[in-house]
Amino acid sequence: MKLTPVKIGDLALQIPIIQGGMGIGVSLSRLAGNVAKEGGMGIISCAQIGFNDPIFERAPFKANMKAIKEQYQAAKDIAGTGIVGFNIMCATYKYEKYVQRCVEVGADVIISGAGLPIHLPELVANSKTKIAPIVSSEKAAKVLLRTWAKRYQRTADFLVIEGPEAGGHLGFKYDNIHEAIKKMDQEVIKIVAVAKEYGEKFNCQIPIFFAGGVYDRNDIDHYLGLGCAGVQMATRFVVTEECDAPISYKERYLHATKDAVKIIKSPVGMPGRAIENEFTQTITSKQIPIKKCRSCLSHDHCDRKTIPYCITEMLLQSVSDNPDNGLIFAGSNVFKINEMTTVSRLLAELSQ
Numbered sequence: 115m116k117l118t119p120v121k122i123g124d125l126a127l128q129i130p131i132i133q134g135g136m137g138i139g140v141s142l143s144r145l146a147g148n149v150a151k152e153g154g155m156g157i158i159s160c161a162q163i164g165f166n167d168p169i170f171e172r173a174p175f176k177a178n179m180k181a182i183k184e185q186y187q188a189a190k191d192i193a194g195t196g197i198v199g200f201n202i203m204c205a206t207y208k209y210e211k212y213v214q215r216c217v218e219v220g221a222d223v224i225i226s227g228a229g230l231p232i233h234l235p236e237l238v239a240n241s242k243t244k245i246a247p248i249v250s251s252e253k254a255a256k257v258l259l260r261t262w263a264k265r266y267q268r269t270a271d272f273l274v275i276e277g278p279e280a281g282g283h284l285g286f287k288y289d290n291i292h293e294a295i296k297k298m299d300q301e302v303i304k305i306v307a308v309a310k311e312y313g314e315k316f317n318c319q320i321p322i323f324f325a326g327g328v329y330d331r332n333d334i335d336h337y338l339g340l341g342c343a344g345v346q347m348a349t350r351f352v353v354t355e356e357c358d359a360p361i362s363y364k365e366r367y368l369h370a371t372k373d374a375v376k377i378i379k380s381p382v383g384m385p386g387r388a389i390e391n392e393f394t395q396t397i398t399s400k401q402i403p404i405k406k407c408r409s410c411l412s413h414d415h416c417d418r419k420t421i422p423y424c425i426t427e428m429l430l431q432s433v434s435d436n437p438d439n440g441l442i443f444a445g446s447n448v449f450k451i452n453e454m455t456t457v458s459r460l461l462a463e464l465s466q
């Protein structure tokens with residue numbers, strides 16, 4: 115059976131699948147534009163989005179501001195009327211400026227996690243940009259929706275729940291991940307109830323998208339059965355022809371075994387899920403000296419004296435010629451993937 119389209123305010127998402135934002139340089143205009151063109155929601159990662167610009171090393175913020183416009187326009191050129199937005203992590207240095215820039219270029223949506231985007235409503239005020247927080251617990255959903263209701267008399271346009279099987283940073287404690295996996299379905303049901311309550315208060319529907327370890331149509335149907343309107347998926351989109359990462363990065367996905375999927379510590383102060391390689395082995399025993407700061411994280415999230423490595427440096431390495439010395443984030447199901455595909459084939463497989 116075909117998946118049901120979802121309304122997000124005045125936007126109509128034809129296929130209720132969001133392609134999750136992937137930084138640095140994994141989800142840019144090509145991937146996001148093609149996902150949107152095929153009826154899903156394409157999300158460009160804002161994380162050091164201008165890394166390919168010649169001015170980046172000298173002026174990263176300026177390069178990023180420039181790239182937001184270029185990447186959005188390029189994605190929209192591919193997408194036509196499809197929905198394209200940005201993922202901006204709350205922990206980003208100058209988060210507010212990034213949000214404002216995305217609104218200025220006309221972003222359809224902004225999805226924000228890695229912290230609670232408490233001030234997001236005031237940053238998008240009087241714009242058409244839809245906003246969604248990423249939450250991992252009922253508690254976080256309640257705190258955020260209560261604060262937005264009180265302070266801004268508004269609610270979320272949609273909500274992403276990110277579970278403990280996701281790739282990238284995880285909103286769970288390092289030692290609690292296995293326990294959280296067992297309890298996640300219960301948590302989803304509770305968050306669905308919170309969203310329903312706020313939807314009723316604001317006379318709207320707050321569609322929920324589940325993210326983390328969603329691999330096939332059975333998984334999607336499972337989360338629809340729990341009350342979600344759709345899913346957010348990232349790992350499976352990496353092995354599409356259109357994904358913006360280099361082929362060497364995609365090959366690491368194709369060759370990953372189950373044992374090679376590891377939980378690592380990140381300078382952001384959250385655990386992360388990644389593919390084991392020389393880099394992940396190195397950081398188990400020593401700190402990787404920080405050569406240069408490209409101002410990615412706000413100062414309260416990054417203490418250069420104590421962090422085990424520089425997250426920008428290691429994410430940049432992973433999309434360079436030498437991915438084995440970099441941080442390759444991936445979801446728990448990456449080991450199931452063994453062939454390349456295209457966005458259109460993948461979305462057809464998941465949505466028909």
Ligand SMILES: Cc1cc2nc3c(=O)[nH]c(=O)nc-3n(C[C@H](O)[C@H](O)[C@H](O)COP(=O)(O)O)c2cc1C
Binds near residue numbers: 159
């Ligand atoms: C390579 C990679 C990079 C990611 N980068 C980000 C990011 O910059 N910001 C963010 O909020 N989530 C990030 N994520 C999380 C995804 O957007 C998504 O929610 C999650 O991976 C979903 O789980 P799945 O990969 O099992 O489908 C990343 C995930 C991957 C695999």
